[in-house]
Amino acid sequence: MSPTRSGPVRSETARLKILETTARQLADVGFERLTIEGIAAEAGVGKQTIYRWWKSKSAIVAECLVEGMLLEEVQSIRTSGNVKADLAEWLDRVFATISNSESEGLLRSLIVASADNSEVAVRVRGTISGEDTLTSRLRAGIGEAPNLTADAPFQEIAEALVGAIILRTLARAPMTPQETRRLLDATLGTRPE
Template identity: 45%
Template sequence: MSMERRPGAVRSEKSRLAILSAASRQFAEKGYDHLTIEGIAAEAGVGKQTIYRWWGTKTALVAECLVEGMLIPVPLRPQGSGDLRADVEAWVRSIVDFIPGNESLMRSLIIAAAEDPDVATTMNERLGILPTNDDDGALPMELVEAVLGAIIVRSLRRGTFDEGFAERLVAVLLPDTVA
C-alpha cells in the first residue's frame, strides 16, 4: 500500500477507481473471506496482475478501500460536542455497531497493519483515527489507543459487543466524568 511508484505501467486513476469500486461492492456483497482478486479484476475490467502490482495483497487493497471511505460508514474519529463522555460513548457505539458481519475485515485489517508497515502508516495517516499534535481539541492519544485496544482485543478473541459495552468501557476509562 506504499504510495511510492512501483515498477510497471503508470497507474491509471480510472482503473484504480474501478478496482476500488469493484472491491468495495464485492466486499459488501460477499464479505472479506469470499472476496477474490480474480473476481475484482473481472468486474473492474483489468488483469489480476495489475491489482497485484498496485496492491501486494487482498488485505492491502481492502485497506485502501477503507482509507478511501468506501467500506465503513462510521466516523472513525470521535465527534467533538464538548461532552467528552457522550462523544466517546457515541464513537465506541458507532464502531461496535459496525462490527457484526464485518468481523473478518476487522481482524484482517489488524493483522495487515501489524505485518505491513506501509499499511499501518497509511491507515494512521489517511484515516485520521489517531490524534496528532496539530489537532485542536483531540482526545488524548492514550484514551484513543485504550478504546481501540479494547475493541481490537475483543475482536481478536471473537468476543461479542453487547448493548452496554460502550458505556461500561467509557466508565472504566473516564471514571471521574459525570454520567
C-alpha cells in the same frame, strides 16, 4: 531535465473501480476468500494492473479504508463539547456495526489484513486512531474529562479504545452501552460526585 516514468500511467478511473470492487467483494466474501483474480475480473482490469499498483490484497484493502470506502461510520466522531458523550455515541455506532453480520466480517477482515501486512496495519491504525479521527477528538477534549489534560497520552488512550473494539470484534461480543460508558470512565476518568 525531469525523469520520465516508464510504463502506463495510473488511471484514476481504473484505481477507483478496483477499490470499489474490493470494498464490495470484501463485504460479500471476507478477506480470506477475496482474490486479486476476482477483483480484476469484476473491475475489468488485468491482474498485472493491480499488482503494478499494490503489493498485495492487504494493501488494496488498506487503501479502501483510507479512502473511506470501508467502515465510514467508524471514521467520524462529532465534537459537541462533551467528549464522553461524543465517544459514547461513536462507540455505540461501532458496536452496532459489529452486531451487523456483514460489517462484523468486514472489521474482522481488516484485522486479518493488518496482521498479514505491517504496512496495512500502520495505515489502518492511522485511519482509525490517528490524528484525523480518535486522537484528534481526544485532543479537542482537553479539560472535558479528568484524564484529558494538555500532557495526556492521547495516542495511548485512543489505542486502548480501539483495542477494546478489536478484542470485542474477535470475540464476537459487542459492548452494551453500559459497558461502553464504563470503558470511557476507565480511560478518560471520572469526576468526583
